Amino acid sequence: METRVIGKSVPRKEGREKVTGRAVYVDDLTFPGMLHGATVRSEAPRGRIRGIHFEGDIPWDEFTVVTAKDIPCQNCIALLIEDQPCLAAENVNHPEEAVVLLAHVDKYLLEEARKRVRIEIEPLPAIFTIEDSLARKEIIWGEDNIFKSFRVEKGNVDGAWDAADFIVEGEYETGAQEQLYIEPQGMIAKANAEEGVTVWGSLQCPYYAHKALVRLFGLPKDRIRVVQTETGGGFGGKEEYPSMIAAHAALLAMKSGKPVKIIYDRAEDMVATTKRHPSRTRHRTGVTREGKFVAMEIDFMVDGGAYETLSPVVLSRGTIHAAGPYSCPNVRILSRAVATNMPPHGAFRGFGAPQSVFALERHLDRVAKAVGLEPEELRRRNFIREGETLAVSQVVKEKVDMGGMMDRALALSDYHAKRRRFAVENLSGPIRRGIGFAAFLHGAGFTGSGEEYLASEVAMEATREGKVRVLAGSTEMGQGTNTIFAQIAAEALRLDCEHIEILQPDTAMVPNSGPTVASRTAMIVGKLVEAAARGIERPLVESGLLRAGYDAAGFEEACRAYIDQFGPLKAFVKYEHPKDLHWDDEHYRGDAYGAYGWAVYVAEVSVDTRTAEVRVEDFVAVQEVGKVINPVLAAGQIEGGVAQGVGFALYENVVWREGRMVNGQMTNYVMPTSMDVPPIRVFFEEIPYERGPAGAKGIGELPLDGTAPAIANAIANATGADVRRIPVMPEALMEMMEAVESGHA
Amino acid sequence: MPEAARKVRVRCVVNGRELSSEAYPMARLLDVLREELKLTGTKEGCGEGECGACAIEMDGALVNSCLVPAMQAEGARIRTIEGIADGERLSAVQQAFLACGGAQCGICTPGMILAAVNLLERHSQPSEAEMREGLAGNLCRCTGYIKIFESVVEACRRTERTA
Numbered sequence: 001m002e003t004r005v006i007g008k009s010v011p012r013k014e015g016r017e018k019v020t021g022r023a024v025y026v027d028d029l030t031f032p033g034m035l036h037g038a039t040v041r042s043e044a045p046r047g048r049i050r051g052i053h054f055e056g057d058i059p060w061d062e063f064t065v066v067t068a069k070d071i072p073c074q075n076c077i078a079l080l081i082e083d084q085p086c087l088a089a090e091n092v093n094h095p096e097e098a099v100v101l102l103a104h105v106d107k108y109l110l111e112e113a114r115k116r117v118r119i120e121i122e123p124l125p126a127i128f129t130i131e132d133s134l135a136r137k138e139i140i141w142g143e144d145n146i147f148k149s150f151r152v153e154k155g156n157v158d159g160a161w162d163a164a165d166f167i168v169e170g171e172y173e174t175g176a177q178e179q180l181y182i183e184p185q186g187m188i189a190k191a192n193a194e195e196g197v198t199v200w201g202s203l204q205c206p207y208y209a210h211k212a213l214v215r216l217f218g219l220p221k222d223r224i225r226v227v228q229t230e231t232g233g234g235f236g237g238k239e240e241y242p243s244m245i246a247a248h249a250a251l252l253a254m255k256s257g258k259p260v261k262i263i264y265d266r267a268e269d270m271v272a273t274t275k276r277h278p279s280r281t282r283h284r285t286g287v288t289r290e291g292k293f294v295a296m297e298i299d300f301m302v303d304g305g306a307y308e309t310l311s312p313v314v315l316s317r318g319t320i321h322a323a324g325p326y327s328c329p330n331v332r333i334l335s336r337a338v339a340t341n342m343p344p345h346g347a348f349r350g351f352g353a354p355q356s357v358f359a360l361e362r363h364l365d366r367v368a369k370a371v372g373l374e375p376e377e378l379r380r381r382n383f384i385r386e387g388e389t390l391a392v393s394q395v396v397k398e399k400v401d402m403g404g405m406m407d408r409a410l411a412l413s414d415y416h417a418k419r420r421r422f423a424v425e426n427l428s429g430p431i432r433r434g435i436g437f438a439a440f441l442h443g444a445g446f447t448g449s450g451e452e453y454l455a456s457e458v459a460m461e462a463t464r465e466g467k468v469r470v471l472a473g474s475t476e477m478g479q480g481t482n483t484i485f486a487q488i489a490a491e492a493l494r495l496d497c498e499h500i501e502i503l504q505p506d507t508a509m510v511p512n513s514g515p516t517v518a519s520r521t522a523m524i525v526g527k528l529v530e531a532a533a534r535g536i537e538r539p540l541v542e543s544g545l546l547r548a549g550y551d552a553a554g555f556e557e558a559c560r561a562y563i564d565q566f567g568p569l570k571a572f573v574k575y576e577h578p579k580d581l582h583w584d585d586e587h588y589r590g591d592a593y594g595a596y597g598w599a600v601y602v603a604e605v606s607v608d609t610r611t612a613e614v615r616v617e618d619f620v621a622v623q624e625v626g627k628v629i630n631p632v633l634a635a636g637q638i639e640g641g642v643a644q645g646v647g648f649a650l651y652e653n654v655v656w657r658e659g660r661m662v663n664g665q666m667t668n669y670v671m672p673t674s675m676d677v678p679p680i681r682v683f684f685e686e687i688p689y690e691r692g693p694a695g696a697k698g699i700g701e702l703p704l705d706g707t708a709p710a711i712a713n714a715i716a717n718a719t720g721a722d723v724r725r726i727p728v729m730p731e732a733l734m735e736m737m738e739a740v741e742s743g744h745a
Numbered sequence: 746m747p748e749a750a751r752k753v754r755v756r757c758v759v760n761g762r763e764l765s766s767e768a769y770p771m772a773r774l775l776d777v778l779r780e781e782l783k784l785t786g787t788k789e790g791c792g793e794g795e796c797g798a799c800a801i802e803m804d805g806a807l808v809n810s811c812l813v814p815a816m817q818a819e820g821a822r823i824r825t826i827e828g829i830a831d832g833e834r835l836s837a838v839q840q841a842f843l844a845c846g847g848a849q850c851g852i853c854t855p856g857m858i859l860a861a862v863n864l865l866e867r868h869s870q871p872s873e874a875e876m877r878e879g880l881a882g883n884l885c886r887c888t889g890y891i892k893i894f895e896s897v898v899e900a901c902r903r904t905e906r907t908a
Contacts, residue, residue, distance in 0.1 A: 011843045018851030019839040019858060021786020021826030028785035180886050182790040182798055183852040232788070232852025233886050266791040478850025478887045632846040636892050640849065643889030666795035666884070674880040674890045 006491045006694040009632035013482035013502060014230070026186040026202045026229040031259035034188070035064065036107040037252045039262070040100035040117045041272065042092035045341040045659040046126035046140065049090055049119060052100055056116035063113060064256035066101040071251065073218030077243050078211050083141075084307035084344065086216055086247045092121060093140065094306035094343045095660040096272040098244070103252040103260050126341035128659050130280055130301050133338040140306070141339035147304050148312035148337045150319045152588045154393055155330035160295035164286025168367045172283070172359035173725040174708075176654040177276035177647070178661075179348050180671050181477075183232020185242060185273060186263035189249035196223025197250045203242035204234045205515035206473050210507045212243035213250060228505040234477040235644070236347030239517050240310055241273045270664035274346025275654060277302035277314055277337075281322070281359030286330075291373045291381045293328035296391070300335040300356050305344035311337040314345075316447050318352025320592045321705070323391035324360045325402050325441040326382045331391040342659045347517060349641065350704035353442055354648065358726060361438035361709030365716060375713070376406060376415075379439050393589045398596065399687055400624070402439055406600045409437065409622040412683065413602040419717070426718065430609050433617070434718025437602040438709040443593030444698025445520040448583035451594075455575055456525060457511035460489070460532035462569040466556030468493060468536060469501045472513035474525045476502070479700055480633040481521055487629055488526050488693045492533035495552055511572070519698025522629060523595065526693035528573045535571025578691065595689050597702040599623035601642070603710040604678070607718045609737060612730035614650055614715060616678040623702060624685040627695030635682045638703045642680050645707020647671045653727045757818045759784070760828025768815035775799045775810040777818070778825060786826035786855045790884070797883030800856035801825050807863040807882070826855035829862060837903040838862050838896070847896030849887030857883045861897050870901055 017023040052067065054060050068075050068089035075089060076082035088099045099119050104110040125138050132138075133145045141147065161167065187201035196219050203209060206226040213224045226246065231238060245262055252260040264272070279302045286295035300322050304311030315337040322333050368378035383402035389395050410416065415435055422433040445451050459471040470489055476482045486500040493499070503510055513525045540546035543566070545558040562569050583590040604618040621638050628634045651670040655663045663669045688695025712723040721736035752767045759782060766781040778784045778801070787810055790798030794812040801810045802824040829836050838861050841847065848854040857880065864871055864879035871879060876897055877890075885893060 009846070012846070012848065014851070015843045015848055016835070018848045018854050019835065019842045020830055021784075021855040023851050024785075025788070025852065027789070028779075181850070181852075182796055182884060182886055183788070183850070184790070231850065233850040235886070266793070480849075632892070636846045636849055636888055639889035639891040640887045641889075644886070665793060666791045667793060671884060671886065672889075673884060674877045674893070677890050680889055680891050 004491055004494065005487045005497055006629055007627065009630055010483065010487060010497050012480065013486050013497065014476065023230040025183055025232055026188060026200060027263050029188055029200060029229065031188065031190070034259040034261055035103040035105050035252070035256055036110050037101060037103045037249055037260045037262040038110050038114045039098045039248060040102065040114055040119065042088060042095060042097040042099055042119060042121065044092060044121040044123050045095050046093055047091065047121040047123040049088060049092060049099065050122050051120040053118040053120065054116065055118055058113045058116050062104060064103040064252055066251045066255055067099070070255055071216060074215045076215060077247060078215040079240055079309055080312060081308055084309060086244065094341050095658065096343050098248065101248050101252050103256050126659060128340050128342060128656065130303050130338055133340050140341060145339045146336055147308045147339060148315050150316060150335045150588050152319060152331065152333040152391055154391055157295050157297055157330045157332040160330040161286050163288065163294045165289040166287045166370050167284060168287065168370045169284045170363045170366055171724065172281045172362055174279045174355045174358050175727055176278045176345065177348060177652050178270055178654060178669060179235040179237030181233030181235060181237055184264045184266055184269040185238065185245055186261070187242065187245045187249040188259060188261045189246065189253040190259045191250050191254040192257060197254070198225040198227065199246040199250055200227045200229050201242055201246060202231045202238060203228055204238045204475050204477060204517060206475065206505050206507050207512045208240060208515060209243045209246040212247055216247050225506065225508045228475050231475060231477040235349045236351065236517065237273060238477065239347040239515060241346065266666060267664045270669065271661045272343060274344055276348035277304065277311065277345040277352065277355065279318070279355035281356055283359060283363040285363065285367050287367060287371050291371050291378050293326060293382050295330040296323055296328050298322045298333045300333060302337045302352065302355065303340050303342065303345060304337040305340060305342040307344045309344040310346055314347065314352040318356040320392055320443065320447065321353040321441070322356035322360060324357065325384050325439060325598060327384045327388040328382065333391060342656070349644065350701045351518065353701065354704045354708065357440050357705040358709045358712070361440065361706065362712050362723060365436070365713045376410060379406065392592050394591050400598055402598060402600070405598065405622050405624065405685060406439060409600040409602050409620050412622065412681065413604065413618065413620040415602055418604065422718065432607045432609060432718040433604070434714040434716070435602065435604045436710055436713025436717050437600060438706040438713065439600045440706040441596040441598050442519065442702040442705050443596050445524045445594055446518055447592055448585060448590065451524060451575060452577040454514045456514040456528060457572065457574050458513050458525060458528035458532050459511050460536055460571045462536050462559045464560050464563045466499065466559040467501055468495070468499055469503055470529055471503050471510040472525060472529070473505050473507070473510050474513045474521045475505050475516040477516065479637060480630065481516065483633060484522050484526060484629050485529050488529045489533045491694060492530050493537055493555065494550065495555060499552065519700045519702065522696050523692045523698045524575065526696060527691065528575060530693040531573045532571045535573060536569060539569065594691060595626065595697045597623060597625045597697055597699060599702055599706055601706040601710045603714045605711060605714040605718055607715060612734040612737065614728060614733065616646055616711060619678045619680045621680065621703065622683045622685070624687055625699045625702065626689035626692050626697035627686050628684050629694060629696050634684065634699060637699050638682045639680045641703025642707050643672050643677050645704050646677060646711065648704070649708035649711040649726050650728055653729055753816060755815050755819050757821045757823055759823045760825060770814060770816040772815040773811050774813040774815055774818050777815045778810060784825050784827050788852050788855060790852065795884070797856045797860060798853050800859045800883060802859060802863055807860055826858060829858060838865065838900040841896040841900035841903060845896040845899050846892040847888065853883060853885045857885060857893060861900065864897070865900060865904070871897070
């Protein structure tokens with residue numbers, strides 16, 4: 001099909017502002033009379049607050065001070081449930097929990113004052129590991145420390161083990177990971193009793209913050225306004241926590257009567273805000289001599305931290321992805337999200353799937369070895385095909401060809417030749433080379449009935465000059481929302497992207513198109529943008545003002561004539577869930593996602609056996625994500641996701657002590673630099689998805705799933721190390737290599 | 746009042762204009778640029794010289810302005826992102842970042858563009874190793890650096906074509 005702008009790498013819509021430094025981020029905004037706000041936090045992981053003391057030579061009467069007592073309505077950050085307080089009142093349940101807020105016009109004095117607030121806490125015993133939480137060493141949440149559990153059953157696992165010639169077991173772990181957007185979190189609030197509350201800030205989900213502020217202040221919805229400023233990266237880290245900062249800034253603004261700005265410095269951002277959930281996965285897999293899976297039993301656990309927040313949803317996605325793109329007749333997945341006295345873990349690109357996919361894809365290389373098959377051969381014999389069912393009993397209706405994609409990825413990376421060559425070369429010299437891969441899928445959009453409940457809305461309006469404005473709550477945070485929406489609307493209206501304007505998300509101006517998460521923006525919201533564009537075109541055509549085959553001038557002329565004759569030209573669309581997608585939430589069965597991205601990633605590594613340092617030397621990423629709307633942006637998504645996956649696999653090690661991150665600095669929490677990334681070679685197969693805009697599916701999270709296991713498998717290939725945990729720190733790898741040398745691997 | 750807590754006058758040339766500002770001697774140059782001179786294109790990512798979001802050119806050298814005390818800027822020639830374009834005409838590096846997808850969220854972009862400009866001043870045709878080394882002080886969490894490398898190569902091509 002001939003397209004105008006879809007499939008073309010039109011430049012980023014807000015790119016000019018970004019390359020000139022004119023784009024306005026939250027810290028670039030200043031209001032007259034503005035105060036700076038700061039947060040005083042708990043040092044103890046768990047305890048009772050006995051007193052708050054304002055000490056030192058500080059002019060305390062100049063400060064606005066807010067504690068839980070100042071909260072007008074409900075003391076919670078409303079999300080799925082309301083267990084997380086906005087400010088701890090009687091108890092603290094994790095280190096860095098917010099207790100007191102301060103505001104002052106002088107930010108240097110404010111920082112001095114923060115250090116002189118002493119929160120007196122009577123300590124209570126705390127727990128910091130999944131094991132201690134499961135063992136109920138202390139009950140810190142609910143009756144059993146369990147936020148959520150799921151059970152997926154397919155076939156009859158208990159009756160299937162007899163048919164297995166091999167049973168392979170294994171346990172795998174992933175660490176916490178910091179999103180590390182380069183723009184730290186921040187908010188500015190204005191608030192007063194008459195006009196209500198307005199906040200501006202760096203966030204992914206304006207309507208999440210809106211909901212939280214409505215509960216906190218007990219104000220009508222139209223008296224709360226949330227405006228997104230240019231957002232310097234999110235990756236999930238700005239999904240939920242911005243609601244907390246918005247609440248804090250708004251409380252200080254309400255009490256002081258002045259605008260209040262809270263900008264976290266890097267250390268505060270790293271220690272206090274959410275991270276990827278640490279996980280532990282146990283696999284038990286039954287396989288025949290021919291390499292066919294007969295049973296998979298998976299036990300998947302994530303550490304949710306001290307409050308529930310988004311953990312049930314993270315657990316859900318991790319659970320559904322835990323059995324991968326394979327067909328196995330008997331599958332059982334048990335999963336639990338448990339409470340510990342750590343700051344709550346939260347959304348991070350991939351949302352539970354990178355954890356369970358790491359475990360599976362690492363495990364399958366071990367299964368292949370046990371069966372005596374090459375890793376690619378084992379997978380080939382079990383890949384899911386159209387018409388077969390996934391672990392959640394979803395019948396795959398997409399034209400998926402994992403085998404073909406794997407062959408392409410292995411050919412592009414010269415996998416077979418390298419595998420042979422490295423086996424010989426690794427016999428001498430200090431450098432060992434290896435190559436490994438992972439095969440995986442990632443569901444786009446909210447899980448199960450999620451999109452139905454969200455019921456997202458998009459509006460569009462045309463101006464008399466023939467410009468078309470998109471009104472949606474979906475945010476641009478670097479991933480390309482503005483550009484993609486412009487391309488979709490322009491294509492549907494036969495215009496160029498210059499004709500399309502994207503309104504800045506502002507809850508007073510735009511409808512709720514749902515959170516900007518879950519690889520849903522291009523596919524789900526984009527489809528609504530496409531429908532809204534048709535809703536603009538239709539009245540123009542029906543009124544006879546727009547003729548078939550029109551050009552831009554014709555469109556402009558038609559808009560002018562229509563608005564002069566009939567008044568405003570607007571369209572409004574609401575998501576309708578496809579009738580043939582069914583989800584049974586009780587049994588966790590059915591159509592978990594409308595569509596999946598499918599991928600095979602290959603990593604080549606070198607390991608210096610003297611230092612146990614790993615370098616990723618080459619990376620090939622082959623994926624099928626439907627029609628690619630903008631090749632440069634799409635490749636940018638994959639490359640950036642792969643780099644984050646390199647960090648997840650090798651460098652990004654959160655060091656915890658008594659529930660507190662102790663390496664909360666970029667100096668000692670290490671993310672990949674320009675010296676560390678391999679060439680990342682990105683390839684798309686494009687099978688248009690009939691329900692996506694112009695055939696597109698979701699893409700954003702996919703690259704996080706397969707990168708780390710591909711690297712771990714490559715390390716195992718290079719060294720023989722039985723990698724079970726990421727990040728693979730050199731000291732751990734050294735021990736694993738010594739075990740290989742001594743024959744104990 | 747201790748000496749360090751008294752504001753001093755700092756005069757420097759920023760983006761070709763002579764400017765003067767009152768600042769505490771040990772105030773961060775980053776804050777002077779952003780708060781006193783309202784040049785908010787220079788960003789703060791970490792405040793400890795790791796991320797390079799606050800990178801500027803000072804007397805031709807690429808520096809992290811979060812680590813430079815204001816008094817050190819006395820008499821210096823400073824270039825920030827606001828001084829890279831020629832009016833509304835983007836520089837070759839800026840054009841290349843736009844064309845190649847070198848900017849995603851945009852927060853590292855001002856510093857990254859300064860680093861790229863500085864690199865190309867030192868090496869008009871940098872090798873891949875020189876390019877990686879030249880950008881190593883600037884962290885980007887969005888792109889995986891690949892599109893930034895492509896932008897630098899494209900900027901060389903554009904500069905060569907117009908030279």
